[in-house]
Amino acid sequence: MPEKQPIPSAWTRPKRHREQPALSREHIVSEAVKLLDAEGIDALSMRRLGARLGAGATSLYRHVANRDELIELVVDEVYGEIEVPGPEDLESWRVAVIVCAHGARAAILRHPWLVSVLGQAGLAYLGPNVLRLNDRMLALFEAAGFGTREADQALGTVMAYVIGIGISEAATLTMLGRSGQDEREWQDRLRPAAEEAARDYPRLLDQFAEHAREDPRKIRDDDFAYGLERILDGLENRPAS
Template sequence: MTAKSQLESAWTRPQRQRRETPALSQEQIVDEAIALLDSEGLDNLSMRRLGTRLNAGATSLYTHVANKEQILELVVDQIFGEVRIPERIEAANWRRDLTDVARSLRETLLAHPWMTVVLSSAGLIYLGPNSMRMSEAMLTIVEVAGFPDEPGDRAVNALFSYVLGSATGEAAMLTTIARSGMPEQEWFERLMVTSEELARPFPHIHKRYLAQRNIDSSSGRVDAFAQELDVILDGLELRRQNL
């Protein structure tokens, strides 16, 4: 039986040497791709457009990456490098540390809204060093807190999935608000008027819309995230106590 070969990825691709004028590096490609994604969105990323922004032909990019998917692997990992992780991990601080990582991850995703779309559709985005650095920190936190390997894995996966799902909804809403041209609070108040009216046949939903009528939208989003995160961490605390 022959040995299994590795999946092709930006992280396993050998770098070919090519003389270019001016010299083009993988770092330049990644930085320009992030600038393009932040300013124009995921739909506008292409090898040709990126090459134009770099004053290089699209073929020059293929020296460093095989395709657009590999560019996304690289840019996602670079963005993951913005997530703050604890410098020192201690069992007594496990809940605070997970909270801090979750908050930083949310802030990072909202600063680059296209990330939520890429993370929900790409397959090899978790192989980069910054992604592994973040995962390693979260796994270390739960292991030091006393979780065995499998429950610890499930805890980290649940937490990451929650943050990604929550940030995806927020990013979509903020993108819609930006397109409307309205300030967030005005958009939110108009949404509440519409939502209250449409929810009248559904008393449990209607009651909750009424309760949100006068909240500040921006701080409300932060508070909701914190409260929902606490629900997950409360569950992890109970699980940890019963190990």
């Protein structure tokens, strides 16, 4: 029987103990996040990153096997920014889940490139920050009376909502960033064309008029909170199994 190949992951490959002075995996990951935030996922390459660090790509390969492994590492780095209160820290599991969901959304909006790699093939999701978040979220649902399997399903449902909304918001904000306009400017420029296109649809016209009076960011925040609350309503009032 042929020998099984190890899972290709930054978290399963043995670490090399000899570290080049002034260059470490942590430093490489930190600089990679800065590069991604500034220029997006298409700009990430070992050669480009090495140039930012003042090191050749060969030096980076002593610490990170390849670009896919680097992506695993930066994803886990961002997950480390997400707060997950323990069930004992707040008055209810629901409040704790809301805190975590809002934290995950905020992380996506700070690092919009994240949504383009979350589903990338090969990501093992074995990093310490990912595991910490998932374990503590499962603990919240178990504290609410969810069984082991149902807690996993509830966690998947909440995170699918957060990531789905995040994809849309990150795409919009990335587009606006490239245009040099803020959300209000874009909304004001778009409104005449939108109202003309919707002139035979009175409900849409009413929505456009209402949105024109509000801050676009507040609309996004309110919409996210509304959807999250309704998901948690459903989970909290689920039929007894």
